[in-house]
Amino acid sequence: MAFKRLLIEFGQGVDMHGGDQNNAVLKAVKDAVHHCCMAGLFEVFDIKNLKAEAKIHADIYVPHPEQADVAVVTDFLRDWTVDAEVHQGGANPRGIALFEKPETEITIAIVVLTVYVDA
Numbered sequence: 001m002a003f004k005r006l007l008i009e010f011g012q013g014v015d016m017h018g019g020d021q022n023n024a025v026l027k028a029v030k031d032a033v034h035h036c037c038m039a040g041l042f043e044v045f046d047i048k049n050l051k052a053e054a055k056i057h058a059d060i061y062v063p064h065p066e067q068a069d070v071a072v073v074t075d076f077l078r079d080w081t082v083d084a085e086v087h088q089g090g091a092n093p094r095g096i097a098l099f100e101k102p103e104t105e106i107t108i109a110i111v112v113l114t115v116y117v118d119a
Helices: 021-033 039-043 071-076
Strands: 003-015 054-062 081-088 107-118
Touching: 003 021, 021 054, 021 071, 021 107, 071 081
Parallel strands: 054 081
Antiparallel strands: 003 107, 054 107
16 A cells, blocks of 8 residues: 555744744644644544554744754654654744843744655
8 A cells, every 4th residue: 555645734833032943843743733633543544553554744844944853843743653854934033122131033933744644
């Protein structure tokens, strides 16, 4: 059998004050996962072993891709076989200066999770 796409889900994560790409990515992955319920994996496709019978491809979009670590995604989705790619994207709007501290960098990450099943 061949792997076929079952689901494409999107998530957005924001690091408000530190410009931390990985913090924003983790929030984006959690956001995407919390938007879907894949009961069909077990009830329709009768999947017994996620790592062998299903997989996820993650496209990660951040303003500074060289600072992003794909392990943030693969570690969070540790029950799955995951491959991830980092791309230039997301956003970096100007932050604000609070309590006489310098202006902060807001980092917005977008993550696209595509779930494949062996069908």
